[in-house]
Amino acid sequence: MSMRQIWVAFFTIVTKEIRRFMRIWPQTLLPPSITMTMYFIIFGNLIGARVGEMDGVPYIDYIVPGLIMMSVITNSYSNVASSFFSNKFQRSVEEMVVSPMPDWVILLGFIVGGVARGLAVGAIVTGVSLFFTDVQVHHPFLTMLVVLMTAVLFSIGGFINSLLAKKFDDISIVPIFVLTPLTYLGGVFYSINTLPELWQNISMINPILYMVNTFRYGILGVSDIDAGGAIAAISMFIVVFYILALWLLKRGQGIRS
Amino acid sequence: MAEPALSIRGLTKVYGNDFHALKGIDLNVPQGDFFALLGPNGAGKSTTLGIVCSLVNKTAGQVKVFGVDIDTNFSLAKYHLGVVPQEFNFNQFEKVYDIVLTQAGYYGMPMREARPRARQLLEDLGLWDKRDNVARMLSGGMKRRLMIARALIHRPKLLILDEPTAGVDIELRRSMWEYMRRINREEGTTIILTTHYLEEAENLCRNIAIINHGEIVKNTTMRELLAELDTETFILDVSGPVEALPDIEGLERVAHDDSQLQLSVKKGQRLNDVFKALNDAHVDVVSMRNRANRLEELFVNLVAEQNQAGEIRS
Numbered sequence: 001m002s003m004r005q006i007w008v009a010f011f012t013i014v015t016k017e018i019r020r021f022m023r024i025w026p027q028t029l030l031p032p033s034i035t036m037t038m039y040f041i042i043f044g045n046l047i048g049a050r051v052g053e054m055d056g057v058p059y060i061d062y063i064v065p066g067l068i069m070m071s072v073i074t075n076s077y078s079n080v081a082s083s084f085f086s087n088k089f090q091r092s093v094e095e096m097v098v099s100p101m102p103d104w105v106i107l108l109g110f111i112v113g114g115v116a117r118g119l120a121v122g123a124i125v126t127g128v129s130l131f132f133t134d135v136q137v138h139h140p141f142l143t144m145l146v147v148l149m150t151a152v153l154f155s156i157g158g159f160i161n162s163l164l165a166k167k168f169d170d171i172s173i174v175p176i177f178v179l180t181p182l183t184y185l186g187g188v189f190y191s192i193n194t195l196p197e198l199w200q201n202i203s204m205i206n207p208i209l210y211m212v213n214t215f216r217y218g219i220l221g222v223s224d225i226d227a228g229g230a231i232a233a234i235s236m237f238i239v240v241f242y243i244l245a246l247w248l249l250k251r252g253q254g255i256r257s
Numbered sequence: 258m259a260e261p262a263l264s265i266r267g268l269t270k271v272y273g274n275d276f277h278a279l280k281g282i283d284l285n286v287p288q289g290d291f292f293a294l295l296g297p298n299g300a301g302k303s304t305t306l307g308i309v310c311s312l313v314n315k316t317a318g319q320v321k322v323f324g325v326d327i328d329t330n331f332s333l334a335k336y337h338l339g340v341v342p343q344e345f346n347f348n349q350f351e352k353v354y355d356i357v358l359t360q361a362g363y364y365g366m367p368m369r370e371a372r373p374r375a376r377q378l379l380e381d382l383g384l385w386d387k388r389d390n391v392a393r394m395l396s397g398g399m400k401r402r403l404m405i406a407r408a409l410i411h412r413p414k415l416l417i418l419d420e421p422t423a424g425v426d427i428e429l430r431r432s433m434w435e436y437m438r439r440i441n442r443e444e445g446t447t448i449i450l451t452t453h454y455l456e457e458a459e460n461l462c463r464n465i466a467i468i469n470h471g472e473i474v475k476n477t478t479m480r481e482l483l484a485e486l487d488t489e490t491f492i493l494d495v496s497g498p499v500e501a502l503p504d505i506e507g508l509e510r511v512a513h514d515d516s517q518l519q520l521s522v523k524k525g526q527r528l529n530d531v532f533k534a535l536n537d538a539h540v541d542v543v544s545m546r547n548r549a550n551r552l553e554e555l556f557v558n559l560v561a562e563q564n565q566a567g568e569i570r571s
Contacts (some may be wrong), residue, residue, distance in 0.1 A: 001332055005365020012362025091346035095407075098310045098340045099363035100332040256314050257272065257307075 001100050009101045010109050017113025021079055021120075028079070028117060029124060032071045036125045039067055040132045043189065055191045055222045064129045065216040066188030069150065071125045073183060073208065074175060076118030076151040080110050080158030081171040088162065093255055103249045107159060107242070114155030115148065122147060135219060142227060143218030149234045150211045154179075156241040163248045163255070182208045187216075207237065260324035262288045262415045262447035263309065268318035270304050270471075278304045280471040281318065286464070288323075288414075291441050292449045293462035293479070297560055301471040302451045303343060306417050310340045323414060336364065339413030341404045343420045343451075349393035353384055356392060357407050364411035371410065378406040381436065398425045402433070409440070415447045416440070422457060430454070434461055455552040459483070467556065469563050482555060490548040493518045496541035503538035505531055519548065 001009070021028040044060035054062040087093040096106050129135060137143050157174075165171045186208030192200050203209055210230035217223030249255075263286040270279040279301045286292045296302045307313030309320055311331060320327045322334040347356045354375060361371030379385040382402040387395060392403060401421055408416060418437070422430045438461065440446045452458055458465060458479075465482055467475040475482065488507075495516055502508060507521035508531075518540075520531065535542060 001336070001365050008365045008367055009363050012359055016359060016362075087348070090348050091344060092348040094312055094340075094342065094346045095360055096363055097312060098335060098338065099360070100335040100365070101363055102332060252314055256312060 001102070005100075006102070006105055009099070010105050010112075013096075013106065013109025014112045014116070017079075017083060017110065018116050020083060021113075021117045028075070029121060032075060032121045033124045033128055036067055036071060037128050039063070040129060044132050055193065057220055057222060058133070060133045061135075061220060062191075062216070063189055064126075064133060064135060065219045066186075066212050068122050068125050068129070069147070069212045069215045070183050070188050072118040072122040072147055072151050073154050073211075074179060075121040076114040077154040077158040077161075077179060078171075078175060079117040080114035080155045081162045081165070081175075082158075083113065084110055084159055084162035085165050085168070085171050088165075088254060089168070097252075097255060104246060107156075107245055107249055110159055111152060111155040114158055115151040118151035118155065119147070122151075137219050138221035139218045142231075143215060146211060146214045146218060146227075146231065146234070149231070149238060150215070153234060153238050153241060156238065156245050160241065160245050160248060163245070163253045165254070179208075182206050183212075185209075187212050207233065210234065259288050260321070261285045262290065262323060263449065264319075264321040264324075265305070265309075266319040268305065268308065268320060269316045270301075270308065270313065271316045278471050279308075279316075279318075282468065282471070282473050284466055284473065284476065286415075286447060286449055288447055289441070289445050290447050290464055291438075291462045292447070293458035293465040294449060294451045294468060295455065295458060295465065295556060296451075296468035300468045302468055303419055304471075305468070306340075306419055306449070306451065310338050310417060311335060312342075336411070337414045339408035339411070339416045339446075341401075341408045341416070341418045341421050343423070345392075345400050345404070347392050347400075347403065347407065350391055352389055352391055353379065353395070353403055354388035356403065357410055360407045361410045366411055374410060374412075375406070378409055382406050383432075398429045401425055405433075405436075409446075412444075413446065415449070418448060418450045418452075420452055421450070422452065422454060430457070437461060455556055459552040467559055469560050472563075474559055474563050479552075483552065485555060487524045488521050491520045491522065491545050492548050493520055493535075493542050494544045496543055499538075499540055501538070503534050503540065505534045 040060065043063055048059035048063070051059040053059065084093070087096075126135065161171055161174050185203065186206050187203070192203045192209065195203065210225055210233055213223045213225045214227045214230040217227050263284065265282060265284040267281045267283065268279050269281050271277050282301070282305065284305075294302050294305065304313055308315045309322065309327070311327070322337050325334040325337070327334045351359075357375040357379065358368065358371050361375065362368070366374075376385065379388055382405060384399060384402055384406060387399060392400065395403060401423075405421065422433055425433065434457065437448060441448050450458065450462060462479055465475070465477065465479050466473050492511065495518060497516060499510070499515070499518065502510065505520075507523070509519050511517040511519050522528065522531070532542070
């Protein structure tokens, strides 16, 4: 395929993916805004008022970046996982497999679709948070970079999950049993400084902690960890996951017999 | 000499459970051909076609599409192919028009070029009025035609039809035959067809291969294959019950029907003699037809022979 044809094919997947989550907005865009409003009211206003400050900032301001990041992670992941798996389930994935599109175009198209939903939900949650507090972004570039990289990483994760999944249950196992615990324990609601040393050390092996804290640093200017190291770690994860996803796709894992 | 539209050499497929679906088959489909690939269920037809269009990974062998080896430039080889699979494989919740346009996009066709082409195909296949319907609302025949429109959107040079008329009523089947004949004749599209309706293969195809247990057991022209028939069986409708059957070789009663006789005619046997004997016996023949499709008889015999040979070998 020529570069122009590749661009058309890539654009086709991306627009199809964006249209998909926009069309089913009551399932994709509405639930996070409702859930996050509840978090802001209950944890931010009601409980947060009694908590006082966390790492020197009001509790509601502390949890806003964490909740935005949590929404971005779950939405980018589940967008790609459910969309690609439903393509597999209905066998419409064969439309792509028989076409001359290179595998990397298919992968990249779904990643961009997942990133688009992650960022759309992230923007909605940010909008909701403005009803409860003022969000001042201290480092706009770093903030955008880390949220974008996180969305990319979890979109690839969702893609790998959908390739390996054999039934619909398989695409909810990782979000429920891996992503949710890691996110909740990844410093969304608390600073790891509040933990005993042992648990602080254990928390340091949680990759989501680095993403949440780097994002928080971008917005609030406070963090538990080093932002540069976190960006390097996320980059490395992206490269490893991307290579793995492309390899699985090339060998036709879960697609070809 | 022009490269064949499809050239297969030593194609082998062994599935994980050690099932040898293809045992090193060779096949050549010339450009412009209308080719039938026949075989009983599980013979290896869909595996062969699946490998050609990359839905199945091959174990060994070589596949070339218009001279392009799928191992060296699968992308270009796939560009020449249009595929109509056996099972419905589109998103049931998408609209008919969108399904065809999306496929065009996957082939890198810009929308300004794809829209008129999609309209033309949907009109030709009687689906234009249904363009805004979601696919799951279509009848079985419409879904099959949708897959044909989708496969043709990028003007493939080789169209693979895996049982395209399964579950389609007779009238629609005939209109689909006409359409396939037209694209083969007028646009020069090479067509490979698998079907369980052997009448379909006999009507449409010039060349034929029969596959059984992962091996090609016959690969010849339709004309030569049909010439191999040494007996044809006819059903004669007679005006009333026949008391005494005239002594004609190959003539017998049809069970459960007094007004029908069955006549097996050997190659070279004169029908005039048969009818004279019937006339002398005052048997009034009202009409006459083939008992079964001619190809069907050959096919059943060939497969049975091969199965028997297999049993003896094992």
